[in-house]
Amino acid sequence: AQSVTQPDIHITVSEGASLELRCNYSYGATPYLFWYVQSPGQGLQLLLKYFSGDTLVQGIKGFEAEFKRSQSSFNLRKPSVHWSDAAEYFCAVGAGDYKLSFGAGTTVTVRA
């Protein structure tokens, strides 16, 4: 069964600074990997996805993520954080079928 670990529960970053959120997955074959963002009381918005091909994927809102098979990781990065990036971020893995398995999430706080 697939699973996802997000080691950081909460990250605080200054506006304009870079951000990196960690994600490690467990799955026996090539996974389908996703990053979602959730604002308080809202649903999930897809930031980016990896299915195959180039291991560095670009997403919306200036985010990117890199798939590293050797490390079973799919870390999310943004070079310069804006106050509006404060939210909860979820990494998810899919097995190419119907079910997504999510991590517990990382809450990002942006300070002025």
Place this chain on the structure above:
Amino acid sequence: DAGVTQSPTHLIKTRGQHVTLRCSPISGHKSVSWYQQVLGQGPQFIFQYYEKEERGRGNFPDRFSARQFPNYSSELNVNALLLGDSALYLCASSFGGTNTEAFFGQGTRLTVV
């Protein structure tokens, strides 16, 4: 274009009652999935329906059931509500094949008292 719509947005129920949550997928999407998100946790998979057939079920008790209608909308039903059923229930729609991404609705916040 309309996204995934869920209704109601909030509701409060009493222990032991029954609840029905509704979801309308994005036009053209034939698959609907349901997730439960307890406060402070990531979403947990409950069901997926594709072309009106159940394709998968997560580790939830039989009190949880769902169905998909000919127009691809879906209902999630929960019987004999427990306090622990309090959560945000998320619906996601997709085209249903492999390599397809899921688009989530805003969710229904269920509070059981």
